[in-house]
Amino acid sequence: MRRTDWLIGAVAGAVLAAGGITAAVASTDDSPGSGSGSASGGAPSSSSADAGFARDMSxxxxxxxxxxxxxxxxxxxxxxRRLAYDIxxxxxxxxxxxxxxxxxxxxPKVSEGPPMAWMGMSEAPSPGEGSLMPGMATNAQMKRLGELNGRAAEVSYLRLMTTHHKGGIHMAQGCVERCExxxxxxxxxxxxESQESEVALMTTLLKKRGAKP
Structure with a gap:
């Protein structure tokens, strides 16, 4: 599969998911906009954990x-390649x-304040230098990944994605605790649950390549 085809498939899936979830939640009682799932009885406010998580995790x-x-x-x-496709x-x-x-x-889909404000920045792991949020790779790390090939690229990806997932897990746990x-x-x-499973898999894949997370 060419990269263009791969990209089109992912984008199409995201568009279908966005449209499908909007239609689904608009027609159910337990929906993000119906009020039954929110303690406030309506849509979340822009400063809520629900909105902050949706923006930052996006x-x-x-x-x-x-x-x-x-x-x-x-x-x-x-x-x-299969792991990367699935992710x-x-x-x-x-x-x-x-x-x-x-x-x-x-x-709004763009954060009006600093990232992770909905969690309390003091509670979140410190982002790496040049990264926006916990676990995110820096521009330099992304650039370096794009310069590698073969095993070196695999190891770099597995390490970066393991760190990325750990930051994402922390954020998701924050939503479980704070979102309404x-x-x-x-x-x-x-x-x-899914990212913890993938972290375990990536640890195994790194070991197979004689590398550590």
């Missing part, structure tokens, strides 16, 4: 998708859901 997910596109073109190893598809779809909720709530919308909390809990 940005966080976008980098994971981009990172996966990069490594897909830098290795011929099918195991790594790209899953996170593109989840990003579409979160952006769909922000549309449904009629809230039931559907969003369930999505966040699913992220915790």
């Amino acid at each position: 940005v966080h997910h976008q980098q994971a998708v981009e990172m996966s596109y990069v490594v897909r073109d830098r290795t011929e190893n099918e195991e790594i 790209a598809q899953t996170q593109a779809n989840q990003r579409g859901m979160m952006l769909g909720w922000l549309d449904l709530w009629e809230l 919308v039931d559907a969003e909390r369930r999505l966040a809990q699913g992220m915790v």
Whole structure:
């Protein structure tokens, strides 16, 4: 599959997810916009944990998708390419859901304050130099990944994505604890479980390559 086809598939999935989730939540009682899932009885406010998580995790997910596109073109190893494809598809779809909720709530998709303010910056792991949020790779790290090939690219991707997932898990756990919308909390809990599983898999893949996380 060419990179263009791969990208089109992920984008199409995200668009379908955004449209599908908007239609689904608009027609159910337990929806992000119906009030039944929010203690306030209505759509979340722009400063809420629900909105903050949706915005910040959308940005966080976008980098994971981009990172996966990069490594897909830098290795011929099918195991790594399948993992990267799965991560790209899953996170593109989840990003579409979160952006769909922000549309449904009629809230801006761009953060009005510093990232992670909804969690309390003192509670979050410190982002790396040049990165926006915990676990995110810096521009220099992304550039370096794009310059590597074969095993070196695989190891770099696995290390960067392990760190990325650990930051994402921390953020998702924050939503599980703070978000008021039931559907969003369930999505966040699913992220915790799936990304913890992928971290374990990536640790195994690194060991197979004689590398440490």
